[in-house]
Amino acid sequence: MLSEKTIEIVKATAPVLQEHGNTLTRHFYNRMFSHNPEVLPYFNRANQAAGKQQAALASAICAYAANIDNLGQLKEAVELIAQKHTSLQIKPEHYPIVGENLLASIREVLGSAATDEIIAAWGEAYGFLADILIGREAQIYRAAASVPGGWEGFRRFIVSKKEQESSVVTSFYLTPEDKGPLPSFKPGQYITIRVPTGDGLTTMRQYSLSAKPNSDWLRISVKREDGAGISAPPGYVSNLLHNSLTVGSVLDVAPPCGEFFLDRDLNDDRPLVLIAGGIGITPLMSMLQSALENSPQRQVTFIHGCQNEDVQAFKSTVENLKTQHANLIAHFRYLDPQKPLSSNGIGASKGFIDTSLLETMIGDRDADYYYCGPTPFLANMHRLLNARNVPHEQQHFEFFGPKEELAAFA
Ligand code: FAD
Numbered sequence: 583m584l585s586e587k588t589i590e591i592v593k594a595t596a597p598v599l600q601e602h603g604n605t606l607t608r609h610f611y612n613r614m615f616s617h618n619p620e621v622l623p624y625f626n627r628a629n630q631a632a633g634k635q636q637a638a639l640a641s642a643i644c645a646y647a648a649n650i651d652n653l654g655q656l657k658e659a660v661e662l663i664a665q666k667h668t669s670l671q672i673k674p675e676h677y678p679i680v681g682e683n684l685l686a687s688i689r690e691v692l693g694s695a696a697t698d699e700i701i702a703a704w705g706e707a708y709g710f711l712a713d714i715l716i717g718r719e720a721q722i723y724r725a726a727a728s729v730p731g732g733w734e735g736f737r738r739f740i741v742s743k744k745e746q747e748s749s750v751v752t753s754f755y756l757t758p759e760d761k762g763p764l765p766s767f768k769p770g771q772y773i774t775i776r777v778p779t780g781d782g783l784t785t786m787r788q789y790s791l792s793a794k795p796n797s798d799w800l801r802i803s804v805k806r807e808d809g810a811g812i813s814a815p816p817g818y819v820s821n822l823l824h825n826s827l828t829v830g831s832v833l834d835v836a837p838p839c840g841e842f843f844l845d846r847d848l849n850d851d852r853p854l855v856l857i858a859g860g861i862g863i864t865p866l867m868s869m870l871q872s873a874l875e876n877s878p879q880r881q882v883t884f885i886h887g888c889q890n891e892d893v894q895a896f897k898s899t900v901e902n903l904k905t906q907h908a909n910l911i912a913h914f915r916y917l918d919p920q921k922p923l924s925s926n927g928i929g930a931s932k933g934f935i936d937t938s939l940l941e942t943m944i945g946d947r948d949a950d951y952y953y954c955g956p957t958p959f960l961a962n963m964h965r966l967l968n969a970r971n972v973p974h975e976q977q978h979f980e981f982f983g984p985k986e987e988l989a990a991f992a
Pocket residue numbers: 626627628629631632772787788789790791802803804805806807808809810813814815816817818819820821840861864865980981982983
């Protein structure tokens with residue numbers, strides 16, 4: 583346990599760290615990458631350049647400090663971090679590297695205000711959190727390796743099929759090069775892929791599994807990030823996958839993980855509502871297919887909001903599912919439709935996903951909500967569902983980036 587003194591010092595100094603949050607975390611990452619370049623492959627350079635990673639760490643440190651005497655509050659955050667860390671193969675030996683650079687950065691940024699006592703308290707607090715994460719991460723690694731078909735670290739997969747889902751989204755079907763079995767995963771979980779960066783290093787990205795579990799392949803569906811000029815160049819990995827990966831190419835893949843998943847054992851009797859924004863449809867496709875197959879009695883509502891039909895992935899897949907499953911109702915919501923709105927058994931309309939659409943589709947039914955999409959979409963959904971008094975434990979969401987912007991509505 584942490585000493586009373588440590589808790590007191592960490593809480594008292596938290597506002598100072600918060601005030602210097604972005605400077606501190608920027609200094610920290612620069613310092614760590616120059617002192618310990620071996621950790622570079624674990625970080626996304628685009629997130630670094632855009633300042634997202636720094637903001638994510640700053641908000642995590644502040645949340646930890648604010649709740650240090652009530653760590654139960656951080657249970658969900660700890661699970662999310664542990665899942666992300668294991669997806670990236672973060673190991674116990676990485677924690678001292680982060681710890682040393684973090685403490686040195688506090689000293690270097692705060693100067694004489696960072697007394698030995700303060701540094702010692704933060705060192706103890708960091709070590710305490712690190713032990714919690716290391717313990718949970720060991721469990722996740724063991725579980726991933728011990729399930730039938732499971733593995734530890736990276737396994738080589740062959741691209742067995744490449745399929746265009748829309749003008750910007752392509753699916754990649756992946757089969758193990760060793761021809762061994764695949765593990766079952768929970769619908770909604772993701773895998774991590776590792777690719778070379780051309781300078782002798784590698785980089786990793788997570789991709790949700792976009793089909794229900796099956797014994798033959800894993801499928802990811804990747805949106806090509808085109809970028810927006812000099813300030814935001816094209817996304818590195820998504821373009822590499824779209825442009826360079828062909829049938830027969832080989833990829834390094836880490837095991838499925840993640841805490842955003844459809845739990846078969848829970849609340850099968852409550853209606854299920856799946857709401858996707860843009861490429862956020864990927865984990866929800868896996869959930870949709872699984873729910874329809876496993877719970878034919880359960881009422882399932884599926885809403886996909888996106889720019890237009892050209893960029894929309896899985897439109898015909900959802901239409902086909904609708905013809906096969908009477909318990910599914912679905913709606914496509916387009917911001918800027920390019921064609922006359924056609925229904926094909928599925929409602930379609932123009933605009934944002936809003937209260938009136940939810941009202942029409944769901945009414946006042948008590949339901950479990952799963953949603954995924956870009957940050958503004960997540961913020962909007964969270965606001966809409968709170969306004970409908972949907973309990974926190976019935977709202978589940980996935981975010982495709984560092985968690986920083988979520989702090990505003992978490
Ligand atoms: P990056 O190179 O990482 O760039 C990301 C963005 O930053 C781009 O828009 C780019 O324009 C911008 N950028 C690049 N450099 C800079 C710079 N110097 N300054 C400012 N901005 C810059 N994606 C999917 O397509 N499908 C999925 O199913 C999916 N599932 C995910 C699941 C999880 C759990 C997570 C965390 C992410 C998921 N993602 C998914 C997102 C995916 O991991 C990648 O983040 C995405 O493909 C972009 O990676 P990239 O290498 O192409 O872009």
